[in-house]
Amino acid sequence: MTTFVDRVELHVAAGNGGHGCASVHREKFKPLGGPDGGNGGRGGDVTLVVDQDITTLLDYHHSPHRKATNGQPGAGDHRSGKDGQDLVLPVPDGTVVLDRNGNVLADLVGQGTTFVAGQGGRGGLGNAALASARRKAPGFALLGEPGEARDIVLELKTVADVALVGYPSAGKSSLISVLSAAKPKIADYPFTTLVPNLGVVTAGSTVYTIADVPGLIPGASQGRGLGLEFLRHVERCSVLVHVLDTATLESDRDPVSDLDMIEEELKQYGGLEDRPRIVVLNKIDIPDGQDLADMIRPDLEARGYRVFEVSAVARTGLKELSFALAGVIAEARAAKPVEVATRIVIRPKAVDDAGFTVVLEEDGIYRVRGEKPERWVRQTDFNNDEAVGYLADRLNRLGVEDELMKAGARAGDGVAIGAEDNAVVFDWEPTVAAGAEMLGRRGEDHRLEAPRPAAQRRRDREAERDEVQREFDDFNPF
Template sequence: MTTFVDRVELHVAAGNGGHGCASVHREKFKPLGGPDGGNGGEGGSVTLVVDSQITTLLEYHHSPKRKATNGKPGAGGNRTGADGQDLVLPVPDGTVVLDRKGNVLADLVGHGTTFVAAAGGRGGLGNAALASARRKAPGFALLGEPGEARDIVMELKSVADVALVGYPSAGKSSLISVLSAAKPKIADYPFTTLIPNLGVVTAGSTVYTIADVPGLIPGASQGKGLGLEFLRHVERCEVLVHVLDCATLEPGRDPLSDLETIEAELAEYGGLEDRPRLVALNKVDVPDGQDIADLTRESLEERGYRVFEVSAASHKGLRELSFALAQIVGEARAAKPVQESTRIVLRPKAVDDAGFTITEEDGAYRIRGVKPERWVRQTDFSNDEAVGYLADRLARLGVEQELWKIGAHEGDTVVIGAEEDAVVFDWEPTMASGAEMLGRRGEDHRFETQRPAVDRRRERQRGRDAAEEEFKAFEALSSGRQAIEGDDEDY
């Protein structure tokens, strides 16, 4: 049964934002009291957090799909939907996060370090939030934004100060068991160790960690044996210790050839040229082991290596080796720059940054940008007023003006977004917005049914006033005619 996993592929999906609500406040004697639709809740995010108590990625090997919860939709009465719950995934210290193409997204080192693997979608605005002096009663709301979904690869690189490297059965597990309190599996056959073993060593006032890297054989850097699976655990170590078997019975092997083979594999893997090396001639307590150590020591020192003759059984040379490693680790720690407190870096938007780009592709104009693509995702295309609102937003952003500049004509194909979720439409430069479809800015035909009832008394009163004015004018005209006729009669 698998108990240690240091590489997994994980599919993470954040929660979708809740849809906004399009609602109108209604009560007795007030059938149209104004918009009161609430906003949708935010979708939950998927976050990776380093936990020093976790040592393996086994949990994600068995459950490779993880999803946060969605935000709830808004409701009438200005009620905002509940936010989705974030999903927090604990990972071991030293986890590297990559995308499917191998690009590094995050290197998580240190307890509590976090990385948002998938961001939750924004909640859509309700029609109460969309109301303005020019759009008093919006008949639409914005949709919730879909949460981010991606496939990531997590690789564990052990955070250790010292790495023991060497052939299988060279005695690495035995050394780590006597140098520290670690209790790895030990047996007299190759590939006994199937997982990297970590131990803590105390030498004087210095405390450091030591790791046993298993499975290095010729061709390990190309995937032979177990080496390729565990070579990544060497990358974070400050010093490498070559554990050379002075009592091997395999033909064609000796400490010098073993050293050359392991060095060739490390060089093929790459990135380890600057690490200091020590050599531990192991098993000097067995017959002929000391003789082989004496024969090879001078050659190793001529190559510039510090050589220690050790034995896990008799503990010979282990104290000297542990203090030598403590000195190198201490010097490496002192040479590292002091970690400064986190600084907030402000990057203002460039003066000429329009917030979008337009490129011509196969006879169509593709619009890319954070705002236009988000606005498209949040638009309900079954609602004409919502489509008009989108057109207004794009026009204010300058999309229509830019299309004119690059030579677009009415009826040309315009694409907004990436290939997988793009929206395609024929461009109309004077596209009517949703409010214009309903009437003049600030007006709404839904209030037309209410106006006759409100204005009926005024219209009747205006009719009575007009009739009275006409009657008065007729009386004045009649009295004038009688005076003229009387004069005529006097004559």
């Protein structure tokens, strides 16, 4: 059964915002007490949080679909809906978040580091919040926004100070088991280690972490063996340790050629040229191993490597190696720049930024893109005429109609607000008056009807009064 997963595709969906409520306060002797519809609740966010106790992405491998809860709709009597509950997903230290195209969205290093993978939708305003001096009793409310949904890729890059690299069966797992308290699986056949192992080492006053990287063979950087899957785990290390087998039973191999091959794979992978190297000649407890170590050590030192002869089985040379690694790590930590407090960068909006764009596309459609217009469209109930009129007011005040005129739009031209896969398309009618004075009865907007002459409107009002009077006369027996 798989127990270690370092790359998963995760489908996250934030909660939808609750709809606002259109309600009118009613009580005895006050049948129309004014709008009292409450606002909808906010949808829950999906947040990734680094947890030091998590070491694998296994949970998300088995359950890749995660969704936060929705906000509750508003209610009458000014009662706002309950906010959706945020969904917090713990991830290992060193998790990199990418989109489906491979672009890095976040690099999560350090306990408690967070990243909002999905933003919850805003709750819609109720009609009480939409009331104004000119629109005293709105007969509509705004809809809640849908929560953000997207596919992301999580990649784990082990956060370790020391990375042990080398051929399979070179003794990396044995070495990490005697240097630290880690208990990896150890056997005398290649590819025993199928996942990176991590251990903590204490050398004097220095405490550091050490990891072994399995599966490096010729062609690892191109995907052979397990190397391509786990080479990412050496990217964050401060020092690389080449573990060379001085007692290999394969006649076509020797420690120097093994070192050259591993260095070539690291070069092909890239980004590790500046890391200091240390060479460990392992298995010197075997007579032939000690002889070979004595033979090749001068050559390796001539190349500039610091060389240590050790035996994980006999536990010889380990103290010198441990303190040497502690010294290199202490120097690397001292050379790191001092972390400063997070600064907030304020970028004011340009004075000529309208907040939206109008572009004429090849098919003759004028497409409007911008955060506000697209959000307003999502919040509009198109089954309510008054809500559509309110949207027209907002777009007109923002200057969308003026920009359409400048772009050459004429009456009857198609206008789309939003992206191609989720746009609202309508035929544009310019010179449409805007304002609450155009509103008639609740839930209606005269801008959506053909204009009537003043005399016709007067006759209609007189006919309505006559109809009311006739109903009253029929009801009154006296």
